[in-house]
């Protein structure tokens with residue numbers, strides 16, 4: 001199918017957006033863009049000494065393939081570069097073009113329904129309590145061999161939430177017309193079912 005159809009999925013760190021987005025994209029045969037990876041790639045380049053605005057303007061596909069992008073250190077660096085208006089501006093065109101590609105697209109991030117794709121056909125806001133999200137991220141990080149504690153991960157999640165929600169530029173919040181899914185007490189399968197029901201109602 002060649003239809004243009006955009007599904008915007010926003011929410012705070014480790015709420016389950018990535019898993020739900022990938023499953024939805026697979027279900028409908030849509031392309032998927034994890035926009036957090038763009039900010040993580042810029043953050044990783046800044047940790048290596050680059051200027052954040054220059055890094056955002058010159059981002060290459062290979063920057064998204066580094067295998068350290070999922071680390072806690074890069075996550076914090078990403079949320080620091082993400083407050084810079086010029087960094088965000090440099091990434092807008094790529095995200096909008098991706099969203100309107102033929103065949104449908106799922107984008108997950110923080111500002112997809114509010115800023116990048118305010119006219120997206122479907123907008124979901126996936127959230128959960130900070131404690132539940134920290135527990136999930138702790139499992140994920142230690143599963144990959146990163147040495148950390150639950151307390152450290154919870155503090156990191158809360159610091160990133162505060163930075164993402166309180167920044168002047170594109171703060172994290174649900175779009176006025178987003179469907180909010182709280183996954184605190186849901187399994188991934190249950191959360192996905194709710195998301196699919198919402199999408200089917202709008203498709």
Ligand code: CDP
Pocket residue numbers: 012013014015018035036037039040075078079080082108109110111112160164
């Ligand atoms: O995977 P997780 O939910 O922990 O984070 P992510 O989606 O990879 O995003 C990393 C950081 O990038 C976030 O904490 C935000 O500061 C920033 N970000 C953003 O500002 N806007 C987006 N559309 C996506 C990510």
